[in-house]
Amino acid sequence: MTDVVDERTAAKAGLEAAEEELQSLCASHAGTFVEVERRGRALEISLDELLNTVTSVESMVSTTQHALEQEEEDGPGRERENSLAALSEKHRVRRRTLLQHSSLLELLELPSLMDACVRSNLYDEALSIAAFANTLERRHTTEKNTVVLKVIEQVRSRQSDLRRYLLHSLKNHVTMPVCLEIVTALRRLNSIDLERLQSSSSTSSTSGGNDNSSNNIERVFAAMELSLQVDFLEARDGWLDQTTSTGTTGNNNSSNNNKFRSSKIPPHQHSSSEQLLDTIERYRTRMFEIATQFNAIFRAQQTSHIVNGNGSSNNNNNDIQVSVSLLSMWTSRRVHTFLKILSSQLQLMEDSGSLRDALDACVFFTGSMGRLGADFTAQLPPLFEQKLLAIVLHNWKEGTNQLTETLKICRDAGVASPLFSSTTVVAASTSDNGGTSEGEDNDSTSSSSVMMAPPRQLMALPPLGRLVNACLVGLNELRRCLMPGIFSQLRTAVEKEFLLEVKNILHAHERAVMTPGLRGDATKLRENAKKMKNVTKTIVFPYVRGAVELSLGNVSGAKIHFDKLKVFLNPPAPPALPPVIPESIVEDTNEDKKEEDNKDEGNSAIVASEQAGDEKSD
Known part of the structure; x- marks a missing residue:
């Protein structure tokens, strides 16, 4: 019994010890227990919310399931966009795209x-x-x-x-x-x-429309x-059409430009002449290059097609003709544009030297284009002839204007001294101009022998001398650039626009000084007006006509005018009287003449009888 009591006592003591230990553990872990309780409560609340959400989604899930299971609506072949098959196909496409x-x-x-x-x-x-x-x-x-x-x-x-x-x-x-x-x-x-x-x-074509x-x-x-x-x-x-900037042209272009540039161009003409020469050179080189590239690229390839037999021959021939006509139209249009530019820029030229350089450059240009069948040399003379005639007429117009101004000033001032010169005029012998020395050619038609210096009589009338000088300056422009097409125009111009103008000026001056009430040296002015008209008619006009004909190369026509002028300036001496012959010598000579006359009559009678006999026999 004692043992049993002891075991119960021991168990009770152990139980109390365990309770004390448990209380101590609970006291030490009180926070943990509180946290666990709090977490458990939160979990319960979350589970309740999830349960409520699932309960609310239940109806939607059933509706969605019903929709996914339904593959067609309103007839066969029409799938719903939110069907399971459609969504699966979209998903597959997106995966492949990714x-x-x-x-x-x-x-x-x-x-x-x-x-x-x-x-x-x-x-x-x-x-x-x-x-x-x-x-x-x-x-x-x-x-x-x-x-x-x-x-x-x-x-x-x-x-x-x-x-x-x-x-x-x-x-x-x-x-x-x-x-x-x-x-x-x-x-x-x-x-x-x-x-x-x-x-x-x-x-889009059908089987029968392949042809x-x-x-x-x-x-x-x-x-x-x-x-x-x-x-x-x-x-x-x-x-x-792009203008070439200075210094960008090649050495060949610059050398060609220098070939046609005259070293005697005046400074004020340098820019315009250089601009014209650059324009001509630019058009020459670029047009030739473009035409060459066109022929090499297009026509050469079409020719190769014909040689290789690709395509029909008629189509290839038509293509070549179209290419040729297209290039011809382009070349004609560009040449027409160039001639317009040339005509406008030629108006800036004021001397025949620059005009000659431009003409040489244009002729070189036409020669280059002639190798491509686009020679336009025949279109150049009208442009240059018109400008050359304008240059000559400009110098003549300056001479006539100067004459008009001089006469008007002297007439208004009543002073005649500027119209006269006190220089003694010595008649020049014609042997220097008309004859030749032993070492020279005796050809009378050469221009050097026919050429006549301006008459010294014009030194007595300075206005007429300056007028003749202006005429000669204009004719000297023809020495650098003389063109045959200007001959008739120049002859007409010298008569109508120079000589007639000078005649009208002098006639108007004479009428003005002849009016009564002229102040100043009226007598000298009237005398000078008559003298200037006479000198102009007898000396200036023949000399100007001869100079014009000589400048045009008509040596015979110039010689006629210069000979008339020389006869007027140096008239021939009167014929000498015949010498006195003695009477005896005169009688002898008369008898000899009578004998010769008788012989001639006898010979003529014989000849007449022979002719009569011949007629009878016939």
Whole structure:
């Protein structure tokens, strides 16, 4: 029993110890218990909320399940957008799109890449991108993909930019290889457009219309080639019309310009003459270069097609004829433009030296164009003849104006001293001009022997001397640039616009000084007016006519006028009286004459009888 009591006592003591230990543990972990209780309460609240949410979503889930299970509505073949099959297909497409992300990025970068190639002059790469756009269009024709269509549209836009950029490059100076490269790129652009047109026509055409479609393609190709030629010439026109800045021309151009530049050009004429020569040289070199490039690029290729047998011979012959006519029209238009520019710039010339330099340059220009079948030499003489005649008439007009002004001033002032000269005039012998020495040629028709110096009698009348000097200055302009077409015009002008004008001026001056009430030296003025009219009629007019004929090369006509003037200036001496003959000598001579007369009568009778006998026999 004791053992049992002891065990109970021990168990009780152990229980009390465990309770004390438990209380001590609970006291030490009181915070943990509080936190666990708090967390448990929060979990209960969350579970309650989840249960309420699930209960509220239950109806929606049932509705969604019903919708997903329903694949068709309002008849067969029409799937709902929120059906399970449709959503699955969209998901699949999006996954495939995500897998092609890098390829899609490259596709979207095609327009910007082509733009960069155009700016960097990478024509081949840009054309490859443009050709790839046609491939994309053929692959996605049926799908009508919005992204692909947008990319193709932007590439086509860059393709138009490339064409404009290539044509703009032709407006600058380009060598033959570069020009050929640009035209080749333009032709590839045309082939890309033709390929797109061909693919679109092939998809839309029926099986029986293949011949018509091929004919349409050929016509479109011919139209594209013709348009390319027109664009080429229009672009090169821009380069032709550009003015050459100083120092940019080559050594060949400068040497050719110096060939035609005269060292005797006055300073005030230097700029205008240099500008005209530069214009002629620019047109010569550039027009010849453009025509050569056109023939080498277009006509040479068409000829090669005929040799290789590509295409029908009739079409190729027609293409060559179109190219030739197009080049001919362009050349005619540019020559017409050049002649307009030449006519306007010739008005700035004031001396025949610059005119001669311009004429030589133009003749050289026409020779260069003649190798291309565009020689326009026949159109040059009217322009230069008109300007040369204007230069001569300008000098004559200055002489007549000076004469008019001098006479008016002296008449208004009543002073006659400026119209006279106190210089003693000595008549010059005609042996110096009319004869020749032993060492010289005796040809009387040479211009050196016919040429007559201005009469010294004009020194007594200074106004007439200055008038003759002005006439000679105008005729000296003909020595540098004499043209045959000006002969008749110059002869008419010297009579109507110079001699007649001088005659009218002197006649008006004489009438003015003859009016009553003239103040000053009226007597001397009237005497001088009559003397000037007489000298003008007898000396000035014959000398001017002879000088004009001599300047035109009519030596015989000049000699006639100068001989008349020499006879007037140096009249021949009167004939000497015959010597006195003795009477005996006179009688002897009379008898000899009678004997000779008798002999002549006898001879004439014999001849008459012989003639009568001949008539009878006949």
